[in-house]
Amino acid sequence: MKKNAFVSFSGKSPVNATIYLTGSKSESNRALVIAALSNGLVEVKNLSDAADTVTLNGILQKLDKNTTSVQTVDVGHAGTAMRFLTAFLSTTPGRFLLTGSKRMKERPIKLLVEALTTLGASINYTEEEGYPPLEINGGFTQKTASISIKGDVSSQYLSALLIIAPVLELGLTLTIEGYLTSRPYVEMTLKMLEETGITHSWNDNIIQINKQDHKSSTLVVEPDWSAASYWYSIVALLDDATIALPHLKHASLQGDSRIQSIMTILGVSTSRTAEGISLKKVLPSSDIDDILDLQDCPDLAQTIIVCAAAKGLHLKFTGLETLKIKETNRVKALQNELAKIGVELVEDNLIYTLVCDNLHFPEKVVFKTYDDHRMAMAFAPLSILIKEIEMEDMDVVEKSYPDFWSDLEKAGFIIKS
Ligand SMILES: O=C(O)C1=C[C@@H](OP(=O)(O)O)[C@@H](O)[C@H](O)C1
Numbered sequence: 001m002k003k004n005a006f007v008s009f010s011g012k013s014p015v016n017a018t019i020y021l022t023g024s025k026s027e028s029n030r031a032l033v034i035a036a037l038s039n040g041l042v043e044v045k046n047l048s049d050a051a052d053t054v055t056l057n058g059i060l061q062k063l064d065k066n067t068t069s070v071q072t073v074d075v076g077h078a079g080t081a082m083r084f085l086t087a088f089l090s091t092t093p094g095r096f097l098l099t100g101s102k103r104m105k106e107r108p109i110k111l112l113v114e115a116l117t118t119l120g121a122s123i124n125y126t127e128e129e130g131y132p133p134l135e136i137n138g139g140f141t142q143k144t145a146s147i148s149i150k151g152d153v154s155s156q157y158l159s160a161l162l163i164i165a166p167v168l169e170l171g172l173t174l175t176i177e178g179y180l181t182s183r184p185y186v187e188m189t190l191k192m193l194e195e196t197g198i199t200h201s202w203n204d205n206i207i208q209i210n211k212q213d214h215k216s217s218t219l220v221v222e223p224d225w226s227a228a229s230y231w232y233s234i235v236a237l238l239d240d241a242t243i244a245l246p247h248l249k250h251a252s253l254q255g256d257s258r259i260q261s262i263m264t265i266l267g268v269s270t271s272r273t274a275e276g277i278s279l280k281k282v283l284p285s286s287d288i289d290d291i292l293d294l295q296d297c298p299d300l301a302q303t304i305i306v307c308a309a310a311k312g313l314h315l316k317f318t319g320l321e322t323l324k325i326k327e328t329n330r331v332k333a334l335q336n337e338l339a340k341i342g343v344e345l346v347e348d349n350l351i352y353t354l355v356c357d358n359l360h361f362p363e364k365v366v367f368k369t370y371d372d373h374r375m376a377m378a379f380a381p382l383s384i385l386i387k388e389i390e391m392e393d394m395d396v397v398e399k400s401y402p403d404f405w406s407d408l409e410k411a412g413f414i415i416k417s
């Protein structure tokens with residue numbers, strides 16, 4: 001049963017809180033699949049509590065290597081798990097039906113399936129062509145090392161292919177066609193592979209990985225920068241606040257650490273401390289780019305757009321194309337919910353502009369979350385400005401940040417369900 005959260009802010013200022021964020025979902029999901037392919041050589045520490053990671057871990061633990069019957073693998077809403085498992089199961093002897101939630105069946109996977117099929121994998125669609133569920137006959141004889149894939153739909157396809165590359169008999173030569181979206185996630189994949197001894201070359205648009213063994217190593221997952229972004233929004237909307245985020249790394253594997261520089265324009269300064277990172281409310285920097293390009297960090301888009309809207313900033317954004325194929329169509333979801341505070345997000349030729357002339361904060365707003373954790377977490381900070389928010393389906397946050405609501409309580413928010 002879905003339950004709603006009633007969120008308000010105590011008004012107590014200044015806010016001083018220390019928040020221990022869970023591990024990065026992206027790093028955790030890579031670590032799990034790399035470890036599963038490493039013949040027991042790679043160990044993983046500090047796994048995320050994110051439901052997507054718990055789901056992927058459960059699936060990998062439960063796989064039966066000795067059965068010839070079809071194993072049904074259900075990833076729910078977990079996009080990275082779907083993409084990584086499509087590649088992983090293709091290399092794993094056995095028969096699998098890889099499926100997910102209703103929304104997962106609307107999230108495209110054709111480019112990845114085509115790339116794997118070119119390598120030699122056996123994958124069929126059981127419902128709509130180009131979308132999960134997939135029927136996978138795992139453990140293929142590789143036909144070629146060379147494949148190419150469009151880079152502008154989802155970087156997860158590339159990461160999925162790169163993670164299995166070291167165990168492919170002929171290795172992998174991956175040509176990226178066109179623009180590479182979410183590029184830092186591909187860099188994260190390669191860096192984590194490097195930590196486990198896997199070497200690669202990346203020249204122009206070609207990434208090459210030879211067949212090679214992982215080395216005995218430990219992948220230690222960093223705290224989640226996407227989760228940290230909601231704390232930046234909270235600090236930006238408060239009059240006076242200091243938030244400590246222990247163990248968070250300034251120089252991170254995660255591209256979402258870019259929130260540090262972006263949030264200077266919304267009035268949050270970041271400092272490095274002996275423990276990790278500390279956020280403080282400051283005067284906003286006036287050094288604003290004409291257009292903020294979010295292609296490298298799509299998961300920050302909702303945080304930044306909602307926070308900027310609440311501050312009445314007429315900012316412009318590009319790089320939002322991939323938002324339409326995530327947990328929901330995030331552009332539409334943002335447009336619908338921002339309208340409730342009088343803000344429009346207007347698209348013109350792939351440039352999105354916040355129009356805040358009618359910005360207002362009603363006494364109470366009910367926000368919908370569209371089965372999207374980031375909708376709930378991006379809009380919750382508005383309870384600093386709106387007397388009461390009713391957030392639909394509060395447990396949606398479990399996908400990446402299960403402690404979100406209890407962490408808010410530590411900073412003076414009041415959460416009732
Ligand atoms: O590889 C990853 O861990 C991710 C890549 C991004 O997806 P796209 O590459 O589809 O933009 C991001 O939005 C997602 O939350 C996690």
Ligand SMILES: C=C(OP(=O)(O)O)C(=O)O
Nearest residue numbers: 077078079080299326327
């Ligand atoms: C898009 C996301 O996740 P995924 O694609 O893994 O479902 C996300 O966490 O914002």
